[in-house]
Amino acid sequence: MTLDTTKHAAQTPDTAQPWAELGLKQDEYERIRAILGRRPTGAELAMYSVMWSEHCSYKSSKVHLRQFGEKAPETDALLVGIGENAGVVDVGQGYAVTFKVESHNHPSYVEPYQGAATGVGGIVRDILAMGARPVAVMDPLRFGAADHPDTKRVLPGVVAGIGGYGNCLGLPNIGGEVVFDACYQGNPLVNALCVGVMKHEDIHLAKASGTGNKVILYGARTGGDGIGGVSVLASETFDDSKPTKRPAVQVGDPFQEKLLIECTLEIFKEDLVEGIQDLGGAGLSCATSELASAGSGGMRVELDTVPLRDSSLSPEEILMSESQERMCAIVTPEKADRFLEICEKWDVIATVIGEVTDGERLEIFWHGEQIVDVPPRTVAHEGPVYERPYARPDWQDTLQADDAGKLPRPATGDELREQVLRVISAPNQASKSWVTDQYDRFVQGNTVLAQPEDSGMVRVDEETGLGVAVATDGNGRFAKLDPYAGAQLALAESYRNVAASGAKPLAISNCLNFGSPEDPAVMWQFAEATRGLADGCQTLGTPVTGGNVSLYNQTGETAIHPTPVVAVLGVIDDVARRTPMAFAEEGQLLYLLGDTAEELGGSAWSQVIHDHLGGLPPKVDLERERLLAEILISASRDGMVDAAHDLSDGGLIQAVTESCLRGGKGARIVVPDGTDPFVLLFSESAGRAVVSVPRSEEIRFNDMCGARGLPATRIGVVDGETIDVQGQFSIPLAELREPYEATIPGLLA
Template identity: 85%
Template sequence: MPSLDTVKHAEQTPDTELPWAELGLKEPEYARIREILGRRPTGAELAMYSVMWSEHCSYKSSKIHLKQFGTKAPDSDALLVGIGEQAGVVDIGQGYAVTFKVESHNHPSYVEPYQGAATGVGGIVRDIIAMGARPVAVLDPLRFGAADHPDTRRVLPGVVAGIGGYGNCLGLPNIGGEVVFDPCYQGNPLVNALCVGVMRHEDIHLAQASGVGNKVVLYGARTGGDGIGGASLLASETFDSADGKPSKRPAVQVGDPFQEKLLIECTLEAFQERLVVGIQDLGAAGLSCATSELASGGSGGMRVELDSVPLRDSSLSPEEILMSESQERMCAVLEPDKVDRFLEICEKWEVTATVIGEVTDGDRLTVHWRGEQIVDVPPRTVAHDGPVLDRPYARPAWQDALQADDPAKLSRPGTGEELRAAVLALVGSPNQASKSWITDQYDRYVLGDTVLAQPEDSGMIRIDEETGLGVALATDGNGRYAKLDPYTGAQLALSEAYRNVATSGATPLAVTDCLNFGSPEDPAAMWQFAEACRGLADACQVLGTPVTGGNVSLYNQTGEKAVHPTPVVGVLGVIDDVTRRTPMAFGQEGQLLYLLGDTREELGGSAWSEVAHGQLGGLPPAVDLERERLLGEILVAASRDGMIDAAHDVSDGGLVQAVVESCLRGRNGARLVVPDGIDPFVFLFSESQGRAVVAVPRSEEVRFTDMCGARGLPAARIGVVDGQEVELQGQFSLPLDELRETYERTVPALLN
């Protein structure tokens, strides 16, 4: 094959062998490409199809299940842009719209922790910019291997430094997320990143190249050899069991947050002047993605002159240019008379910008290099009409035995001293202990509009200074629950994120998700995925929170060992006045503590069973979505009307973990009493859902309990904020100093 494989040459040499298997394509997929084109592809065309038809970009194994998020979507007056665009957009009132989305950068972050995590943040921020919004905050749900494993000490600090370094340089507050440790993530951490942006309704932009004769401008960083086939191929296969590396190891992208900051300001100024017809960021699959998606979303075709692409490395082949995932790049479609002004703005912000093509009146995407045509494809076949696989899936044979391993049979503490020791062990365990060693590396308050941030139940950002309008966001996901029952586990992830948003006083509106699962070629992992999609779609329907978009991350396994099925769910809510927010801290002595919801003996997948016995088995807590909706309505109304001073959802670790966290946050103790008919152990450690603990001013007790009674929500008075210890009447007491030392020492000791 000559150095320049043209379309004409491909027509004349049908039997030329191409490295389709090395690029991740299956034989039927290669045959389909030949069928579409009526000939063999050129090398450049093969490069484009290989990255765009990868699992990461095409969703070929997940499309068939993701359709439920559309077919079961609840009616929502707030939804302005839904699934299919770069990020969903929600109306929050007063002419404001919010766009938000979560994505994964799991495999790159294991191979190169700092750059993998940093470019994960950069990529999701560009998705938000491309919708026309100014990014205002990020969140990062993270999962690592065992906290005491040597490789966790390699991966975690690099990931945290990458997230903090990139986000801090952009000047974006990091307001939420989670950090979870579990041996199942050893060798395959989960690094998910969420970004939220704000715009006016009229500023929404979409990825489409419309208008024959309009110009295509590539702007941002120059294109280099870093990240060639990066996320798109790296995320589309498992790690080898022998060395923890994929069989194909493309270079991980390298990020430059200062270039991205210039890109943000340049893009927003161009939006303000109404210069842009369509826009697309260059993330996974690089130019292959941006050009094919813009052309596919428009009304015609596109001609691209690849020689015009600004390069950092002049030795790159056209295939490499098309596959490069160099960061901080975007493509804009402009009317010809607006190109000069756009280039002026780019020059002002010191952003490289070049016209690389134009919109044509045909239905083909063509790419030219050194005067020769090297690509001639129907753009939709590259961007949207890739393979759709209905992979086999089956409930694994071990699922029954796992669910039968009920933690009720485990030995449990009975005496006051045993309960006291169990509480300390829980509070000091890696998953329940303070993560401030991590979150303190993030700037949570830059820009001056952060109202709530870690370790609060949700992050909250003020949108309008005059009215106090704001949004709250929370991400949650419990892989232990989902391993026991993926359908219920996905619903529990949504329920907790929904509850966390409502606990802060915001009304939940919409959902984004990052679905992290094992290999789709494993029927058991595919069953977990299918069940989680079904569970999440069903739950969103009941709660009235549509899925606006998100990400699927498959092949999260090393050899035969997959991670726990981990659907991470992000919920966005709106609050009319952020001064009415509800914090988690028990801030004043004399506040009355009420437990909202029902407590049952539900310990399957619980933190207690993990900490005390290293056990995972049984059934996860039951889901009652109508109760979650009712609890949310009560929490929002109580916050708005000043009936509660503090609130904290009850989830991992049970009631005692929630109380300890609120006491430490507010620097006040609590005296607790076990309600009649409840075992003290169950009272402390049960993880029954649909619950929250609230601090009620004495002056509001009657009004608050009357509201709960009228709405049918159980509300039990369980204590009072008082003193400098957490006391369970008749059982034990724990000084706050001892609790704080236990709570705060664990993570630094493990990672230092």
């Protein structure tokens, strides 16, 4: 068989090529031919196909994502923004923190364990590539109906993969979410977040500059697992009639990754690299083209020098393979020997596979024959940009008109009590300890808050107590009712969760999970959610540092609910002053902060009691969110509150139940005059939190809230071993705890 070299391609313009099978459209294939002035070689076609995939190129979302830059708030905290492997934020004292959230959705449905495990591995390498030591991970998860048989296949595998990989790396898993909804049946969402810490001077970027500098591939050998991988798998709707869209899922080796982390950190410490890139989606195609594109010259690569696990792999397969635990570094010739020495010390395979040239082309050779000759920017950064048509769906008005306020409500205290028990023991509200107990949350000894707290928090500096808090949130039901408001509610809840722990929110990362961009209704949802998020970040002063778009999350014609997941990172000067969620001291006073309105659209109550989704989501008031956050942070810093918990899914009764069970103390709740007990307990109005205030701090706390104009209503006291809503019902904590903790294990038994 003749090797498909660039010369051969120029001489055989009419050779049929499998561009459609590789996921390219005809006009995209014609554009590649126009760029090159000839037909592409098989290797070039492979590179363009994975790099121009939806997952890698953002071709359907770019036009909307620009708002994150155009509307970015001014802040001195942002050190590295959108466009690099991950964003970097200044947290003070010379420290910088990098964080990012990404998706591994489709691979985790095909092979739950490896799909989820390699999702963790990939996001950890993104953080490592910035120059940081990874210090914590989080996982926002969405599964199908809790009682569906396939959920029993997917959920345990995903959780085992996350725990198995993260635990072996020695990284604490400090937060995330587990949400069940039938819309995710056949298309679970497995999003992964990692946080890393470094000094300002340790930041590294992905670029290849300096003629003659060496291109070194190091880490695991390249195998046949994940050929096409996430780059193809995440770029088209699941359809059982197209098995070609289900390529092999990557296989992870956390012990190899651990060696890679320590090896890379030592390389950074000795200042041996000019540029670095991890190998994730699109593998070598991505690493070589992005490094060359971001640099000042070209690149020449000898592909046959790449260490392989399978000697039968073709050049195309090597370029498309998404084998895990691999990195690519640009190293000056005088430092190359030391680089290789450190790799050998850590038992990490390292190979010089090429060098930076003074040209403008990415050239790849196979046994001396040129098989790739492309302008690297056309591969990495100048792919197709689609302005997909979008339109508000016809059914949106009908959905919003189907108001949850018309649903039958409990008429007596006994009925209210029964519905409280049903809501707090429903899969979405019940304890997730079956999941989180499989994760090591405290390894490394710097975790100070972890699930089920409002946000995860880790100490950055032992001497001063400097720390960072991170929360992830996203409510697909709210976003289905109103994508613009739904995205802002996700931002607001995550922002509020960080503030509730005492940390000041600084920046966000996001993972935007939606259906097919070829559906104008889905594209409208995406456009509205992106606009809402950009506007919200501008108002709150929290820039978007980066993230991920995951499209084609649907099976056949059925799309998931639009699910923008928002991660907010905050800083706290001293983790010793953090605020936990547990009510732990009897006699402390309970205050409800914020205003409660009759807002039940998309609520847990409407879902659990009536299986209903309709109406409008809670109203968003971002200025109120900012004020609430300032109060929570000040109260934490000045010792005015001993516990705080945000109000979101399930409303006040859910928050009080969680704080009581966490602290092992009951509460007496007084319904304010003129207030409907049902609305007080189940409304999901935003911009609210419940706090426990020591009696000695009550006057000072009230004065602060009053001076700043935040409504603060005394609603009860921490007391006994029962939640007693006076005049309505009482439930012993033991009676609450049993169904709350038994639901998830019972479903998976």
